[in-house]
Amino acid sequence: MLRFLRLILWPFSLVYGIIISARNFMYDRGILKTTKFSLPVIVVGNLAVGGTGKSPMTELLIRLLKNDFKLATLSRGYGRKSSGFLYVSPTDSVRQVGDEPLQFKNKFPEITVAVCEDRVVGVEKLQRDHELVLLDDAYQHRALTPGFSILLIEYQSLFKTKLLLPAGNFRDSYSQRKRADMIVISKSPEQLTADKKKQALERLDADPVQNVFFSYLSYDHPQVVFTNKIAEIPITKSDHILLVSGIANPALLQKYLQGQCASLKTLSYPDHHLFSENDLRDVIELYQQIQSDQKYIVTTEKDYQRLKDFAQMFDRLPPSAVRVLPVKTSFHDAGDEGFSSIVHQYCKGKIS
The missing domain is CATH 3.40.50.300 (P-loop containing nucleotide triphosphate hydrolases)
Structure with missing residues (x-):
């Protein structure tokens, strides 16, 4: 095709x-x-x-x-x-x-x-x-x-x-x-x-x-956001992650996370996607469907800039539910x- x-x-x-x-x-x-x-x-x-x-x-x-x-x-x-x-x-x-x-x-x-x-x-x-x-x-x-x-x-x-x-x-x-x-x-x-x-x-x-x-x-530890305390928390093999990304090529990021955690679900959007309230409802719904107490949402630094406008929609989730994964060139x-x-x-x- x-x-x-x-x-x-x-x-x-x-x-x-x-x-x-x-x-x-x-x-x-x-x-x-x-x-x-x-x-x-x-x-x-x-x-x-x-x-x-x-x-x-x-x-x-x-x-x-x-x-x-x-x-x-x-x-x-x-x-x-x-x-x-x-x-x-x-x-x-x-x-x-x-x-x-x-x-x-x-x-x-x-x-x-x-x-x-x-x-x-x-x-x-x-x-x-x-x-x-x-x-x-x-x-x-x-x-x-x-x-x-x-x-x-x-x-x-x-x-x-x-x-x-x-x-x-x-x-x-x-x-x-x-x-x-x-x-x-x-x-x-x-x-x-x-x-x-x-x-x-x-x-x-x-x-x-x-x-x-x-x-x-190379990736650093995810950083908790939407809270007063910014903290880095390493990924563990017990973590269940929902990756939310709107970048041109998320394949490497997905591959990295799959090797670090217990399970990975993904919601992928087009590059530079401007998120809507409906998108965020989908994100929260999929997050809530994950059957684990050790779960959280991971997004990229670039995507976080577009998600910040919807911070209030994450208030119903645990304080550490949303984390940003920094990336750097090595x-x-x-x-x-x-x-x-x-x-x-x-x-x-x-x-x-």
């Missing part, structure tokens, strides 16, 4: 490919205008639609750089109902600023977080009071030329056919990986053999000047040191 659907959609992907190829050609030849800034501007992005780990990567960069530079992050604010340039406040709603910018601001209140669909306009405003700007999900925003670009390519995608939208999930040509200063092969297996690494590098076929790292997602082969060194070298070189 999937193969048949892709066959039907292939002509549309062909048209889409012609359009983006023409667009990239015009930017490459200087026919379309692009803007470059004097301050350090780092872009984090991907070629496919969602699910490569951009948010954990952006958070890693924030942790690495926030103590050395006056830093701002700039995102489009996917799914927000507002428009134009806005500074993000911890008290904003997802509908105002989007879930990922709100997540960044709540986790790192000391930095500036802003949203603007026009990244050039956004950086123009931020450069007055900042030394460094991180652009989240802006690899295709070619009206702006970054000083340094980090491209995330999901490990599994290297071994699959790379089809453009709508037949596949690539929003840009795979050849555009050559524009990146650094490529991070993300969501690779935590146990990665030398043979598997070699196969992935052959599939990637990066240029010799491109820095390439292998990363994987590197293979002590790659964190090399990654940090390259990023710092670029930023200091631009500022000095």
